[in-house]
Amino acid sequence: xIGAEQRLSRMGAFGTAALCLAxxxxxxxxxxxxxxxxxxxxVSVLAVLGVNVxxxxxxxxxxGHGVFVGVGAFATGYYVDDLSMPxxxxxxxxxxxxxxxxxxxxxxxxxxxxxxxxxxxxxxxxVFRPLSKRFPSITGGVSGRSIDARFDxxxxxxxxxRMASSVYRYVFCVLVVLLALWATWNVVNSRFGRSMRxxxxxxxxxxxxxxxxxxxxVTTFAISAGLTGLCGALQVALVPFVSxxxxxxxxxxxxxxxxxxxxxxxxxxxxLGVIARTVVGKVGDLVAGFDGLGPVGEFFDLLDDxxxxxxxxxxxxxxxxxxGLAGIGRKDRLxx
Amino acid sequence: xxxxxxxxxxxxxxGLSLGAIYxxxxxxxxxxxxxxxxxxxxxxxxAMLGAFLVYxxxxxQGLWLWLSMALxxxxxxxxxxxxxxxxxxxxxxxxxxxxxxxTLGLFLIINxxxxxxxxxxxxxxxxxxxxxxxxxxxxxxxxxxxxxxxRLKYQSIGIWVTLAFALFVxxxxxxxxxxxxxxxxxxxxxxxxxxxxxxTGRTLGFGWAIASAFGTLGAVLVAPQLGGVNPNxxxxxxxxxxxxxxxxxxxxxxxxxLGGILVGLIQAVLVTWGGxxxxxxxxxxxxxxxxxxxxxxxxxxxxxxxxxxxxRVERV
Numbered sequence: 001x002i003g004a005e006q007r008l009s010r011m012g013a014f015g016t017a018a019l020c021l022a023x024x025x026x027x028x029x030x031x032x033x034x035x036x037x038x039x040x041x042x043v044s045v046l047a048v049l050g051v052n053v054x055x056x057x058x059x060x061x062x063x064g065h066g067v068f069v070g071v072g073a074f075a076t077g078y079y080v081d082d083l084s085m086p087x088x089x090x091x092x093x094x095x096x097x098x099x100x101x102x103x104x105x106x107x108x109x110x111x112x113x114x115x116x117x118x119x120x121x122x123x124x125x126x127v128f129r130p131l132s133k134r135f136p137s138i139t140g141g142v143s144g145r146s147i148d149a150r151f152d153x154x155x156x157x158x159x160x161x162r163m164a165s166s167v168y169r170y171v172f173c174v175l176v177v178l179l180a181l182w183a184t185w186n187v188v189n190s191r192f193g194r195s196m197r198x199x200x201x202x203x204x205x206x207x208x209x210x211x212x213x214x215x216x217x218v219t220t221f222a223i224s225a226g227l228t229g230l231c232g233a234l235q236v237a238l239v240p241f242v243s244x245x246x247x248x249x250x251x252x253x254x255x256x257x258x259x260x261x262x263x264x265x266x267x268x269x270x271x272l273g274v275i276a277r278t279v280v281g282k283v284g285d286l287v288a289g290f291d292g293l294g295p296v297g298e299f300f301d302l303l304d305d306x307x308x309x310x311x312x313x314x315x316x317x318x319x320x321x322x323x324g325l326a327g328i329g330r331k332d333r334l335x336x
Numbered sequence: 337x338x339x340x341x342x343x344x345x346x347x348x349x350x351g352l353s354l355g356a357i358y359x360x361x362x363x364x365x366x367x368x369x370x371x372x373x374x375x376x377x378x379x380x381x382x383a384m385l386g387a388f389l390v391y392x393x394x395x396x397q398g399l400w401l402w403l404s405m406a407l408x409x410x411x412x413x414x415x416x417x418x419x420x421x422x423x424x425x426x427x428x429x430x431x432x433x434x435x436x437x438x439t440l441g442l443f444l445i446i447n448x449x450x451x452x453x454x455x456x457x458x459x460x461x462x463x464x465x466x467x468x469x470x471x472x473x474x475x476x477x478x479x480x481x482x483x484x485x486x487r488l489k490y491q492s493i494g495i496w497v498t499l500a501f502a503l504f505v506x507x508x509x510x511x512x513x514x515x516x517x518x519x520x521x522x523x524x525x526x527x528x529x530x531x532x533x534x535x536t537g538r539t540l541g542f543g544w545a546i547a548s549a550f551g552t553l554g555a556v557l558v559a560p561q562l563g564g565v566n567p568n569x570x571x572x573x574x575x576x577x578x579x580x581x582x583x584x585x586x587x588x589x590x591x592x593x594l595g596g597i598l599v600g601l602i603q604a605v606l607v608t609w610g611g612x613x614x615x616x617x618x619x620x621x622x623x624x625x626x627x628x629x630x631x632x633x634x635x636x637x638x639x640x641x642x643x644x645x646x647x648r649v650e651r652v
Contacts, residue, residue, distance in 0.1 A: 055433075061432060061433070061436065063436075108633060108636070108637055111636075111637055111640075112636045112637060112640070114432055115373065115374070115375050115432050115436070116582075116586075116636050116640060118375065118432065118436055119375060119578060119582065119632060119636070120632055120633055120636060122377070122578075123575060123578070123579075123628070123629040123632050123633070124629065126571075126572075126575055126625065126629070127625050127626055127629045130622040130625055131622065131626065133622075134622065250444075253440050253443075253444075256440075257437060257440060257441075260433055260434075260437050261437075264433065307444045307445075307447065307448045308444065308445055308448030308449065308452070310441075310444055311440075311441040311442065311443070311444030311445035311448065312441070312445060313441075314437055314438075314440065314441035314444070315423065315437075315438055315441040315442070315445075318434050318437045318438055318441070319426070322427075322434055
């Protein structure tokens with residue numbers, strides 16, 4: 001058993017090293033467009049991490065985290081443009097705003113559990129888009145609004161080309177995501193993190209042992225929503241445009257699915273979930289390239305549709321790895 | 337603020353007929369939830385697929401509409417059994433995470449497949465209750481009769497009669513057949529049912545079959561009100577049906593139907609008619625969606641068992 005675990009940690013070390021290498025090399029190899037896309041993928045780790053905190057550690061199913069991405073994005077756009085705040089402050093406040101909205105959503109979660117909470121949060125995800133159309137001064141209504149401020153490289157950053165700014169944004173996003181992963185790891189392994197997990201496993205027993213159920217649940221949801229809102233805030237920094245049509249209910253489902261596929265209850269699961277989602281998407285693009293295969297080609301046409309590929313991948317991955325990708329090789333440890 | 341009581345019956349009739357459809361779809365949700373405590377988020381998409389089957393059989397192949405509906409309901413039932421056997425049975429229903437994912441995956445797949453085959457434009461499906469059949473004595477016109485100075489559409493009457501008949505058949509199946517007895521046993525207590533020799537898997541498949549058939553019925557009935565069939569037709573209907581199921585109690589079959597009808601009435605009278613009274617104009621979609629969401633939230637917060645569901649006692 002010890003051997004297996006050592007092998008696993010060696011695998012983990014290799015994975016981490018490969019990931020760091022990839023992150024360091026990417027800016028030297030690409031164009032501004034693909035660097036932006038890479039940054040967007042990296043930023044989406046935060047949204048998945050948010051779901052992981054609420055569902056994986058807090059035991060509260062949320063099918064509505066796309067809402068917090070939206071709140072973070074709209075709030076950041078509002079702060080940076082209408083209130084002309086500096087970007088760093090706007091991003092931080094955007095995440096805080098999402099966190100406060102998360103605390104409000106967390107209040108019903110005090111009483112509503114399990115599949116019922118899934119129902120409520122799904123309802124929230126569906127209502128959010130038409131609702132945000134009703135506040136055009138902040139959200140830009142149906143067509144969205146572009147943000148005038150640009151998140152450009154400051155004077156001390158080497159180079160002042162468009163590429164230099166792209167690299168600056170990329171490095172900023174990577175650092176923020178790493179910082180958030182580290183901070184979350186610390187939170188879930190603190191005293192508060194243990195009370196979170198106790199509530200997940202048996203909330204009645206945890207309350208009997210003196211854990212304040214109300215404050216723990218609300219704080220968990222606020223942290224979770226804050227992380228997810230940070231994702232939305234950074235999205236605005238990357239692409240200065242906010243619009244309600246970026247936040248359909250499906251987006252929330254995709255975030256939730258990535259969290260579960262990656263593995264709930266482990267920090268690295270969130271990273272793995274985003275990697276899996278990206279790989280499934282790329283495979284879909286690749287397969288869609290084949291043409292002229294007769295009746296088989298008909299099926300490949302279907303693979304053009306990213307929703308189809310994602311749905312199929314979701315079911316296959318759920319069957320193969322019920323504990324998520326991060327749960328591979330840990331089966332016997334979990335069984336006990 | 338003007339109280340337009342003269343148009344109120346119109347809204348009530350409309351609410352009652354939409355509500356009956358929500359009730360039908362809510363029934364599909366509850367039939368699966370009752371036995372497995374699993375909310376099938378793909379209910380709406382399965383129903384949409386059923387409506388498209390009717391479209392293919394009736395509009396493209398030229399079969400009689402009612403025969404196509406019966407065939408489509410049978411095919412959906414078969415599909416429901418297949419999904420239960422292959423996709424949900426391997427998982428422990430008490431663990432919500434994987435099963436929620438499976439039904440979400442199904443949701444995406446069915447929607448994409450339908451979009452690929454029929455693309456996303458609205459296709460007209462003939463209305464089973466467009467005009468009174470010739471043997472009905474004409475009362476006010478061929479599409480409606482006058483009640484309280486308002487038009488009671490033949491379509492509404494048709495929906496109510498169909499739903500009443502479907503409920504009657506469902507009652508017979510559940511109360512008078514062996515499979516129905518097994519279903520009631522499994523939904524009241526899985527372990528005990530298994531101990532007395534009920535094949536639980538097969539029984540759950542039976543529940544999925546009836547649920548899918550009911551979903552298809554609901555989708556066919558709602559299609560004329562949406563202008564026809566299209567792959568996204570059930571997205572909002574599903575939310576109203578979920579609200580209805582939550583209101584009636586997620587494990588009560590009669591509650592689902594009544595809950596759906598209540599949601600339809602709330603939507604038509606409180607939101608739409610109330611909107612006309614207060615603002616003097618129609619505020620449709622967003623207020624209705626918000627009302628459905630509020631119903632779900634309030635019911636689950638203050639009375640999770642709904643109006644007719646069983647209350648649960650939690651033990652450590």
